[in-house]
Amino acid sequence: MAYELHYWDGLQGRGEFVRLTLEQARSPYVDVARGRAEDGLGTGAMLALIESKTEPYIPFAPPFLKDGDLIVPHTANILHYLGPKLGLAPQDDRRYVVHGLQLTIADFVTEVHDTHHPIASRQYYEEQKEASKARATEFLDHRLPKFMRYFERVLTQNPRGDAHLFGDALTYVDLSMFQVIEGLRYAFPRAMKRFDAHYPRLTALHTRVAALPNIEAYLASPRRIPFNETGIFRHYPELDKALR
Known part of the structure; x- marks a missing residue:
């Protein structure tokens, strides 16, 4: 299942650090805010998560990564999560x-x-x-x-x-x-x-x-x-x- 990257449409910003990692690893991902509303994507889909009244551990702001039911916020935290999975960080305590x-x-x-x-x-x-x-x-x-x-x-x-x-x-x-x-x-x-x-x-x-x-x-x-x-x-x- 593809990762879902949530970040503002139209700018690189902090989301770009995550994009570069996903692109180098050739890992499938969906840039949610850049998608179409009719496909359940777009900025509205991203804001729906941030503004949710029921979703536990909602992120304060993008970027955040959704991997199944897991939501990982903050650029450095996302990269810390993805790095070992994508072969772009050590697997051990290093x-x-x-x-x-x-x-x-x-x-x-x-x-x-x-x-x-x-x-x-x-x-x-x-x-x-x-x-x-x-x-x-x-x-x-x-x-x-x-x-x-x-x-x-x-x-x-x-x-x-x-x-x-x-x-x-x-x-x-x-x-x-x-x-x-x-x-x-x-x-x-x-x-x-x-x-x-x-x-x-x-x-x-x-x-x-x-x-x-x-x-x-x-x-x-x-x-x-x-x-x-x-x-x-x-x-x-x-x-x-x-x-x-």
Whole structure:
């Protein structure tokens, strides 16, 4: 039975980290909110679960994954669940190390989001534009380098070589790092011009993931939603700046 991925239609967002994992594993899944209402799918079907008065352990918000009767919320939690099943995480306790790396990525993604919504998610970007400029400057000057230096060091110090963030085989955290770099290049093209020189191992990882046959096919397909200004990674020229 296919997994059911519940996430907002029309944007990559946090759901994209799950899509990349399912696509790489060639695991059947239904992107529920992108389906037709007449097929029992669509955004209405997703909201019906969130707003249910009877469903136990309802998720607070998407993304969440439905596997039969089991509902698994939160991106990192979903990947922690799927990873061992799909051969993209260790089967033993080392999977918690991979989970820890994914949680660090989740922290970083929150900071990316806050560059354009530093005050309130319910407000439009235009309502908090000046605060966004200050937050984006802090992010580009300090937070982005701090996180990327960390992940570059994780690759450098991996005892199995620098081809993967963990061990000597592809895991979902490699796919997630690919998505992070893709998103940063879209949102901050000026700031990312020297990324390759500063973080050569992360750049090489991104290149390897992009060349994976299943990922390459997915990126070229209509299933891959383009980056846009409704997702986490948004390009506002006034927030971008060239870095040394």
